[in-house]
Amino acid sequence: MDHATPVPRLAVDRLCKSYGSGPQAKEIIRDLSFEVAAGEVVCIVGPSGVGKTTLLKCITGLQPLTSGEARIDGQPIDGPPEQMALVFQDYHRSLMPWLTVRKNIRLPLRHLRLGRAEENQRIDEAIEAVGLSHATELYPWQLSGGMQQRVAIARGLAYRPEILIMDEPFASVDAQTRFELEDLCLRIREQFGMTILVVTHDIDEAVYLSDRVVVLGSKPAHVVEVVTVNLPRERDQITTRATKAFVDERTRVLSLIKNPHRQEMADA
Amino acid sequence: MTTADITVNHLTARRRPRRRSRRVPSWLKWALAVGTPTLLLAAWWVASARSSSTFFPPLEEILTRFQQLWLFAHFPTDVVPSLANLAGGYALAVVVGIVLGFVLALVRPLRWLLEPIIHFVRSIPPVALVPIFITMIGFGNDMRITSIALAATFPTLIATMDGIRSVDGTLKDVSVVYRLTRTEKFTQVYLPAAAPQIFAGLQVSLQIAFIVMIASEMLGASTGIGALTLTAQQSFMIADMWAGVLLLGVLGFVINKLFDLVKARILAWYFGAKEAQRDS
Numbered sequence: 001m002d003h004a005t006p007v008p009r010l011a012v013d014r015l016c017k018s019y020g021s022g023p024q025a026k027e028i029i030r031d032l033s034f035e036v037a038a039g040e041v042v043c044i045v046g047p048s049g050v051g052k053t054t055l056l057k058c059i060t061g062l063q064p065l066t067s068g069e070a071r072i073d074g075q076p077i078d079g080p081p082e083q084m085a086l087v088f089q090d091y092h093r094s095l096m097p098w099l100t101v102r103k104n105i106r107l108p109l110r111h112l113r114l115g116r117a118e119e120n121q122r123i124d125e126a127i128e129a130v131g132l133s134h135a136t137e138l139y140p141w142q143l144s145g146g147m148q149q150r151v152a153i154a155r156g157l158a159y160r161p162e163i164l165i166m167d168e169p170f171a172s173v174d175a176q177t178r179f180e181l182e183d184l185c186l187r188i189r190e191q192f193g194m195t196i197l198v199v200t201h202d203i204d205e206a207v208y209l210s211d212r213v214v215v216l217g218s219k220p221a222h223v224v225e226v227v228t229v230n231l232p233r234e235r236d237q238i239t240t241r242a243t244k245a246f247v248d249e250r251t252r253v254l255s256l257i258k259n260p261h262r263q264e265m266a267d268a
Numbered sequence: 269m270t271t272a273d274i275t276v277n278h279l280t281a282r283r284r285p286r287r288r289s290r291r292v293p294s295w296l297k298w299a300l301a302v303g304t305p306t307l308l309l310a311a312w313w314v315a316s317a318r319s320s321s322t323f324f325p326p327l328e329e330i331l332t333r334f335q336q337l338w339l340f341a342h343f344p345t346d347v348v349p350s351l352a353n354l355a356g357g358y359a360l361a362v363v364v365g366i367v368l369g370f371v372l373a374l375v376r377p378l379r380w381l382l383e384p385i386i387h388f389v390r391s392i393p394p395v396a397l398v399p400i401f402i403t404m405i406g407f408g409n410d411m412r413i414t415s416i417a418l419a420a421t422f423p424t425l426i427a428t429m430d431g432i433r434s435v436d437g438t439l440k441d442v443s444v445v446y447r448l449t450r451t452e453k454f455t456q457v458y459l460p461a462a463a464p465q466i467f468a469g470l471q472v473s474l475q476i477a478f479i480v481m482i483a484s485e486m487l488g489a490s491t492g493i494g495a496l497t498l499t500a501q502q503s504f505m506i507a508d509m510w511a512g513v514l515l516l517g518v519l520g521f522v523i524n525k526l527f528d529l530v531k532a533r534i535l536a537w538y539f540g541a542k543e544a545q546r547d548s
Contacts, residue, residue, distance in 0.1 A: 004332075057441075060445055061444075062441055062445065080444050080445050080446075080447055082447060084445070085445065085446065086439045086441075086445045088438055088441065088442065090438055093436055093439070093440050094438045094439070094441075094459065096439070096456075096457065096461075097537050097538070097541045098460040098463075098537040098538070105454070106454060107446070107448070108446035108448065108483060110452060111447065111449050111452060112447065114523070139537055139540060139541070141537075141540060141541040141545070142540070142544065155446075159446065207442040
């Protein structure tokens with residue numbers, strides 16, 4: 001499968017991140033590179049505490065890099081890029097408790113000056129997509145965790161970023177909701193042509209969602225391997241997960257996570 | 269699937285059936301809220317009915333004087349100006365306190381520069397500032413409004429500073445990632461997020477403003493509730509003095525209730541969220 005477009009939508013190039021400096025410096029990320037082509041869904045998996053959230057904060061311009069760079073369409077990122085939206089890991093803290101669902105989704109749209117009609121249309125579409133039409137006038141704290149997470153996703157959708165980045169977006173919702181949100185994720189890729197980057201610690205989820213999976217090793221975070229998932233683009237929660245191909249991919253990714261060194265030695 | 273299963277278990281564990289706390293029924297609360305003061309008043313009435321003590325006149329006499337003085341002979345000449353001073357001074361304090369608190373929370377060098385001075389001035393008992401303003405501004409309403417405003421600024425100022433500085437990091441990140449404008453960030457994120465703390469400061473400010481309103485009238489003034497009450501005491505019109513104190517009590521109570529109403533309205537989301545958290 002050939003993903004190489006001349007300029008990838010998102011490129012992370014020898015990214016390094018340390019906190020502090022001198023002998024006390026704590027190295028979090030070392031020489032990390034990967035690329036995401038336009039319209040691709042890529043998952044980043046790795047052991048917990050590896051620095052996945054830090055990596056996302058570097059890519060979204062929330063934290064400065066120590067060295068290397070991240071680029072969107074070839075342009076280095078030096079601050080939050082306007083083509084990007086981030087769905088935060090702790091969704092219940094990322095929603096404004098003083099705003100209703102609808103107003104939460106509206107807030108980032110105001111400064112885009114879309115006009116009332118366009119603004120409302122985008123909000124309605126996003127709410128429709130995540131299935132929250134019945135809850136628009138409720139406050140986030142009146143909703144369950146899964147519903148709050150959908151609001152956070154809807155806020156990202158309505159913003160219509162070229163690149164949607166999600167940090168363990170489905171970590172604390174029940175299995176049923178998780179499947180729905182995963183399918184939602186694939187649907188919006190088709191519907192809006194978004195490029196999607198998801199951090200997760202769930203390998204099944206990574207394989208199910210992705211065109212490619214970036215497997216990270218820890219201490220400091222580095223890329224063990226980028227796995228191309230050999231599954232058809234159309235996925236289905238029941239049939240896809242039952243295929244041999246799915247199980248094979250899953251086994252491959254899992255063994256890379258469990259035994260990163262063997263792979264590295266094989267590479268060397 | 270293990271991860272998903274663990275997540276589900278974790279979730280259900282957090283959502284155990286609501287444990288209803290043993291809540292006091294609301295009718296009982298109301299009965300107590302109305303009944304207790306009524307009972308106390310009745311006891312005062314009965315106990316003081318035949319009082320011949322100069323200092324503790326019968327409640328009946330106090331209430332008669334209350335009605336004669338405040339309803340409404342002195343209302344326009346003394347009560348209204350007092351309340352106008354309170355409103356003016358408090359409004360000034362609120363605006364200055366919130367704006368300055370905002371600026372100091374966000375501009376670090378300015379905070380380093382001013383914080384020691386602020387903490388010094390606010391440790392002076394507010395009432396002690398009144399004589400200074402009398403010498404500087406005189407006995408007029410300007411002096412009273414200035415005293416009220418200055419004394420009442422500090423609680424709001426400090427609460428606002430703390431509130432803005434403790435805005436959740438995730439909310440700040442959200443406003444950065446979604447590229448909110450500076451105005452949006454301040455008015456749509458920082459201000460509401462700090463509102464619960466700001467309101468706690470506003471409430472203390474209001475109480476201080478009320479105290480300073482009375483104190484500023486007790487020094488060299490001839491009009492106002494404070495002046496009238498003090499004059500009554502000095503000329504041995506004890507029932508009038510009690511009537512003044514009673515009025516202050518009623519006013520303080522009503523003003524606080526009004527404040528609570530406004531607070532409950534503006535912070536409805538905050539109390540709602542807290543309730544939701546407790547129930548889960």
